[in-house]
Amino acid sequence: MKDRRLAIGLAVLGAASFCAVWVAIVVALVTSTLDAGEAVQFQRVVLDTVVARWPLLLLAAAPLMFLLTVGVRYAWSRWLLEPLRIAEASQALLIAGQSHLAVLVRTPAGARLVSTLQQLAEQRDDLRRGVDENVAVAARRLEQERSRLAALMSELSQSVVVCNREGRVILYNRKARAQFMFFSGVPGATRGSELLGIGRSIFSFFNEHLIAHAVERLEHGARCTSESGTTQFVTSMQCGQLVRVQVAPVWLRSDPLGDAGDAPAELAGYVLMLDNITQTFEYDTRRDRQVLHWLQSARGAIGHLRHLTTSEAITDNKAALQAGVESLHRLLGEAYSDLAIHTPNRWPLEVVSASDWVRLAAHRLGQADYLRITPELPTEPFWLQVDSYGLLQLVVSLVQRLHADYQVRYLRLRVLASGDRAYLDLVWPGLPLSTETVMTWEMDAMRVDGLDLPLSVRDVLNRHGGQLWFQRDRPRDEVFFRIDLPLAPQQNWPQQADARGIDVKGNRPEFYDFDLFQQGTHTNVFDDEPLTQLAFTVFDTETTGLNPREGDEIIQIGATRIVNMKVLTEECFDQLVDPQRSIPARSTLIHGITQDMVADQPTLTQVLPAFHSFARDSVLVGHNVAFDLRFIEIKSGALGIRFDHPVLDTLLLASVLYPTQESNRLEALAERFGLANHQRHSALGDAMVTAELFALFIPLLAAKGIHTLRQAREASQATYLARLKY
Secondary structure: OHHHHHHHHHHHHHHHHHHHHHHHHHHHHHHHOOOHHHHHHHHHHHHHHHHHOHHHHHHHHHHHHHHHHHHHHHHHHHHHHHHHHHHHHHHHHHOOOOOOOOOOOOOHHHHHHHHHHHHHHHHHHHHHHHHHHHHHHHHHHHHHHHHHHHHHHHHOOOEEEEEEOOOEEEEEOHHHHHHHHHHOOOHHHHOOOOOOOOOOEHHHOOOHHHHHHHHHHHHHHHHHOOOOOOEEEEEEOOOOOEEEEEEEEEEEEOOOOOOOOOOOEEEEEEEEEEEEOHHHHHHHHHHHHHHHHHHHHHHHHHHHHHHHOOOOOOOOOHHHHHHHHHHHHHHHHHHHHHHHHHOOOOOOOEEEEHHHHHHHHHHHHOOOOOOEEEEEOOOOOOEEEEOHHHHHHHHHHHHHHHHHHHOOOEEEEEEEEEOOEEEEEEEEEOOOOOHHHHHHHHHOEEEEOOEEEEEEHHHHHHHHOOOEEEEEEOOOOEEEEEEEEEEOOHHHOOOHHHHHHOOHHHOOOOOOOOHHHHOOOOOOOOOOOEHHHOOEEEEEEEEOOOOHHHOOOEEEEEEEEEEOOEEEEEEEEEEEOOOOOOOOHHHHHHHOOOHHHHOOOOOHHHHHHHHHHHOOOOEEEEOOHHHHHHHHHHHHHHHOOOOOOOEEEHHHHHHHHOOOOOOOOHHHHHHHHOOOOOOOOOHHHHHHHHHHHHHHHHHHHHHOOOOEHHHHHHHHHOOHHHHHHO
16 A cells, blocks of 8 residues: 555656646747847746646646546556566565465566576576585584484383473473473474473472572582482472472583593583473372371280280289280381371371482572581492482571571581481581570471471471481580481492492483574563564454454464474363353354354363463564454453563565555465465464474574564554555
8 A cells, every 4th residue: 555655646646747848948949040139038028927827727738637647657567666576576585485476466577587587486486406415415424413313202101201401391202292292381282382382391390499409419419420420309380189200411512522431510500300200209108197097096906915914814824914015115116206207297208318419509509608518428338218409408508597587697517327227417616506496497388598498497407217316516516406317228329339430421312403502591581582582472363253342252272383493293282161151153153163063162261271371482473463463462451461472463574575566465465485284274384384384484584684682663653554554
């Protein structure tokens, strides 16, 4: 529309200018044939005539101006506008790598130009095919390696997730996808991809500090070469499931072509192996409670038996019988006491080197500039069976409370072993604490770095079947907390040769040739991020009508994701929605969704929060997206959900790339780029076409100097169509 108005304006201006110039030339020619006096008189007569009769002259010149306007308009459309359209469409051939040039031409010259460009594109494609074949041969071994890895992971019975250093998911197997479908709030719509997906952050479902602690242990163990190179922890998901996570490092050598033993390595990422232990945990707890019940009942029975041994009816074997009963009673009492301690708060524990844990805790405590920590390592190595992260939180909370309440600045951290137990001591010089203070600290919720934790010191001690007490060393004028902890069974101790002599960085295959290993984490401020490094959620909706404020509702949401310039066709959101109202027949003719299809589907109050989770940490993209956003914003407001994502509209971006094209509708753009028809007028089908289109737009925008999200939004807002819409 803008180009047509410009063409008409130029045509009228050209015709008027031509008429004015023509009259001026005629007057000049006539004047040149007259002498000076006659020329002045002639010019005065012409000027008076023009001033007095200009409406009549303008009416006489109108047909000529009309003919000239039509001519200029025809010339503009034929020789100027058409080449511009061909030039715009050819950008797809040059930059986006398309082999089909779809543009409307009306002249033989334009048709010959398009044919020539098409032939050049075909020749270029032939050359590219030759280069691609050579590259494919050179890359075949690498692809086979990746395929073997993918096949191996696909068949593993354990859930495996591979992440880069910043916690972005690079790879996962089918078992992991199935497990996260179970964790998902709306498994039918997202198949778990709102939680687990390529490029997503694992910190959306795992505590970031818990992962950081595991990574710190891996790096610390690698420096000291005293652990096996993996670590694990147990955590609960938001849905209440209990998951054991084993973490294995992926090391990246700074010199990949050098010797693996000599080159320094850094942590490029890690592999998470997940095991849902909820049922096992619940079964073990029920079993222990049952055993506890049996023992309690047995104690009562034996107590009765012991009473009988005191009667006169017992024969000469009375003393032996009484001794046996006393021994059995004592053993059952000890078993009952042990189970009574462990059953209420059973928690899976891990085997940890005592020396390495003390070093790690001293490093964590030493980060505070107001504390001086001295670790005292055991002379002989031994291993603890503890919740490493929970125990570290316990120690940090106690130390920070000592400093806050008693200004303690110097601490010694030591660990001792005795029998089947270990004792962790926090030693400091100064006055002792009262028993009431120690008991209060034990029962209060822990507080670390100003944050209140959901656990108390007693909760962590119960996980270990341990105790906390306060002692005083008078000869040294020192006081200390002593924490009672279990030793790991000796059969679970790592072999000494393996623990001390193994090359931790070189003892496992190194798979680090994935693109996302090299990418840093995304920030919350997307505007200055390159488009090539952002994650996008491309979506579309189907509705009962066009006006949400008059009762029209969303009946389908479809979406897919773009990460690292790739459309993730396996990570989709596709959900029908029960609008809780009738669907007009005229709407069904467009999208094909009937009342029966949505009858048993979830309502928008269930689907919209799931879509919000699916689109987390991404830029929303749609074609004519203002329509879809109007529905979503009105409906999400009632649910307390805020869609504050950055937004890009492919309709406006198409106007940036193709300002002279007659149509930038989704169908016209799909035909122009030769895209497949993905079930048009379904939400997911339109979203898939829009995603493929947007992926092609990114290099075309870069050719126009549009590289970041901010530049893309500013270019979109500057278009004529944006000013009309917004």
